[in-house]
Amino acid sequence: MIDLMIRGGRLVTPEGVFLGNVAVDGEQIVAVGQFDFPARRTIDASGSLVLPGLVDAHVHMQCNAWGAVSPNDFYRGTVAGALGGVTTIVDFATQVRGRPMMEAVEALRAQADGNTVIDYSMHLSITDASPATLQEIKRIVAYGIPTFKMFTTYRAHNIMVEDDEILAICQRVHECGGLPGAHAENASISERNYERFEAAGLRAPSYHALAKPDYVEAEALSRMLLLARAAGSRLYVYHLTTAWGVELVRHARQAGQPVLAETCPHYLTLTRALLDRPDGVNWICSPPLRDNTDLEALWAALLDGTVAVISTDEAGFNAADKRRAAAAGPLDQIPNGLPGIEMRLPVIFTQGVESGRLSLERFVALNCANPARICGLYPRKGTIAPGSDADLIVVDPKKRVRLSAQTQHMPTDWCAYEGMDVTGYPAYTIARGQVIVDQYRFCGERGRGAFVPGRLDERLLEQV
Ligand SMILES: [Zn+2]
Secondary structure, three states: OEEEEEEEEEEEEOOEEEEEEEEEEOOEEEEEEOOOOOEEEEEEOOOOEEEEOEEEOOEOOOOEEOOEEOOOOOOHHHHHHHHOOEEEEEEEEEOOOOOOHHHHHHHHHHHHOOOOOOEEEEEEEOOOOOHHHHHHHHHHHHHOOOEEEEEOOOHHHOOEOOHHHHHHHHHHHHHOOOEEEEEOOOHHHHHHHHHHHHHOOOOOOHHHHHHOOHHHHHHHHHHHHHHHHHHOOOEEEOOOOOHHHHHHHHHHHHOOOOEEEEEOHHHHHOEHHHHHOOOHHHHOOOOOOEOHHHHHHHHHHHHHOOOOEEOOOEOOOOHHHHHHHHHHOOHHHOOOOEOOOOOHHHHHHHHHHHOOOOOHHHHHHHHHHHHHHHOOOOOOOOOOOOOOEOOEEEEEEEEEEEOOOOOOOOOOOOOOOOOOEEEEEEEEEEEOOEEEEEOOEEOOOOOOOOEOOOOOOHHHHHOO
16 A cells, blocks of 8 residues: 555656556655556546646745835745645755854755745855855755755845956866856946935836846846856856747757846836836836736747746745835835745746647746756655655636735745736645645655755756
């Protein structure tokens, strides 16, 4: 007798869609295909899709910045994620410049352990290139954190790294078998724009987007591509947002440079026109929302492989905090970020799969397999195969939901997709063998999620 049988669903992996059963025993998948085992519990998935649980490779739970803390903490945020079909998150340990990175790792673990309801891993936001920090990179990779993010902006937050530091970090991370990455926005151009707008009394939310036009991303991205190339390292591009950026990544990949890029649901479905609404301040995030031409370029990039990952950049600050900061001014002090951990599946399923833009296989590659590969979690996470963790979701492709702040499970006081009608929602979420969402209801326990170390595999990165 095994623990769980999921019967008769259409199983989706990046390799194909086929009708079959999944057998789960303990925390793992033990068999996939045409067979039947006696089981303690059976889920009838006929008429449904069975997907690997989503991996969210870019989240900031209880994000503490700009004088506010986002209400999606490691418990409530991961409950909301589980209800949206997410079974693994990857958060960021941010080094305090001049301090050991391991302190940041321990601080994040202290927040997450005992609270998350799904498994989690980490990136390291590295903020200096001192000899001690460069030395420590090896230890961080060995600990299970192979991905290092560098900010080319946020000078005032004391997390921006200079070009010489970027080069040294790329070299050392590569040497240690890790993957360097970037939040690419030019700092000085946007700083000057903010100052100029502030001096002219221009504080409307739309000026946030005007302070960071597409070339702010393109400049920093092309510099990062150049520095990574000089260092001989790979490069991961966090949240690509512009047609110009897509062109740069595509060109680099065509020239043989090993660069991997992600984008987010809001950059694929929302535009900066939202900033003009009376509550436009809510949609302030960085990089800012863009225009339809950028959005179309990103969809095309998902199809041709230029963009390999969809993640949420979850940083769901409350509207109340954003309003307060906007009233106090200036514009660059407003908490940046959108709530989204719960919304990726329905939004991308509807606008991608339902609309015919993405195949089911590509949906799974972008949301499950590739993020797991890039974070060194594959094939434990991100696929349906014997030996993998039993992280599975059963999606009703016909389920219709209207997204709204009233019905979402994220504790944020607003919804970035308010009023959007979606088709396709996970009815069951199984995380390491446990049914934690049962018929759209959360039933898992706080703290059942665990830290999962990432181990990068060069061959798997080649498959992205
Ligand atoms: Zn982020």
